[in-house]
Amino acid sequence: MLVHQLPASPSNLRVRTWRRLQELGSVALKQSVYVLPDSPEAREDFEWLKVEIEGSGGQAVIFVSDALDAAAEAELIDEFRKARQADYAALAAELQRTKKPASRGAASGRRDQVSRFQQRLSAIERIDHFGAAGRDRVLSLLAALEPSNTGDTMAAKQSAAAAGQYRNRLWVTRPLPGVDRMSSAWLIRRFVDAEAQFSFAPDPKSAPAGAVTFDMFGGEFTHRGQQCTFETLAAHFAIADPAVARLAEVVHDLDLKDGHFGAPDAPTIGATIEGLQLSCADDQQLLDRGMALFEALYRSFAQRAPAGRAKAPSRRRPAIRPK
Numbered sequence: 001m002l003v004h005q006l007p008a009s010p011s012n013l014r015v016r017t018w019r020r021l022q023e024l025g026s027v028a029l030k031q032s033v034y035v036l037p038d039s040p041e042a043r044e045d046f047e048w049l050k051v052e053i054e055g056s057g058g059q060a061v062i063f064v065s066d067a068l069d070a071a072a073e074a075e076l077i078d079e080f081r082k083a084r085q086a087d088y089a090a091l092a093a094e095l096q097r098t099k100k101p102a103s104r105g106a107a108s109g110r111r112d113q114v115s116r117f118q119q120r121l122s123a124i125e126r127i128d129h130f131g132a133a134g135r136d137r138v139l140s141l142l143a144a145l146e147p148s149n150t151g152d153t154m155a156a157k158q159s160a161a162a163a164g165q166y167r168n169r170l171w172v173t174r175p176l177p178g179v180d181r182m183s184s185a186w187l188i189r190r191f192v193d194a195e196a197q198f199s200f201a202p203d204p205k206s207a208p209a210g211a212v213t214f215d216m217f218g219g220e221f222t223h224r225g226q227q228c229t230f231e232t233l234a235a236h237f238a239i240a241d242p243a244v245a246r247l248a249e250v251v252h253d254l255d256l257k258d259g260h261f262g263a264p265d266a267p268t269i270g271a272t273i274e275g276l277q278l279s280c281a282d283d284q285q286l287l288d289r290g291m292a293l294f295e296a297l298y299r300s301f302a303q304r305a306p307a308g309r310a311k312a313p314s315r316r317r318p319a320i321r322p323k
Contacts, residue, residue, distance in 0.1 A: 025127025182290025
């Protein structure tokens with residue numbers, strides 16, 4: 001629980017604090033008193049907010065508790081669920097107002113719109129601590145908004161044909177693989193060619209004849225506009241997978257360092273990759289470990305929000321005991 005008192009200035013501190021509390025998914029017990037389920041992430045979020053408030057001349061105190069009676073706990077959990085149910089309902093209402101495209105040309109632009117809706121859904125899911133109602137309705141509306149099955153089937157056929165040209169190939173990238181090269185290699189081996197082999201060269205001209213170059217200047221698959229190599233590969237091979245889309249946000253934010261998606265997992269994953277680079281001198285071994293990391297992340301993301309199923313209620317308890 002966070003209890004705070006804000007100064008009169010700066011004038012925008014109150015709005016910034018309120019918005020941050022909403023982003024965290026906290027529930028107001030009373031004015032200036034907000035609560036989150038007890039977890040390491042929630043404590044860290046409140047600690048950072050406390051630092052910001054105190055740095056602006058305000059006061060903040062954090063409390064933690066595991067001594068709520070059953071009735072009070074049930075009432076508080078219900079408040080969390082009501083808040084997220086309202087978020088799902090608002091998103092569902094907007095989806096209902098969005099018409100399905102009538103032409104294939106319009107369908108191409110619609111995919112971008114659907115992607116933005118999916119990102120908003122993911123943001124709600126991250127703070128849906130107790131499995132609120134309404135998520136399945138949003139998933140159903142999103143599925144109905146997708147471009148026609150005919151277009152999807154054609155895209156799938158084109159993707160399969162494209163992948164067929166890249167099977168049993170040697171893929172070459174730069175030495176000392178980082179987040180984009182690790183994730184791209186994982187994507188290639190999992191979705192394009194399970195038998196893909198990888199090697200390293202300083203530039204495309206140094207790659208063996210017939211090799212496919214990626215994530216290097218002038219390579220076959222590399223950055224395109226504002227897309228990192230991972231995003232370029234996912235788009236080229238039409239990989240439509242929610243967990244891959246979420247990984248793409250993390251890779252983009254880490255590789256381009258523009259904070260475009262604000263992926264909350266990015267700092268931790270970035271630190272893990274930095275640790276792998278510092279502990280492994282062999283490029284091939286480093287790439288293998290990086291691919292293993294992204295396989296684990298993919299499974300975790302897929303498990304966390306499986307399509308078409310409601311999330312299991314959280315087992316975390318609300319926090320209200322003095323720290």
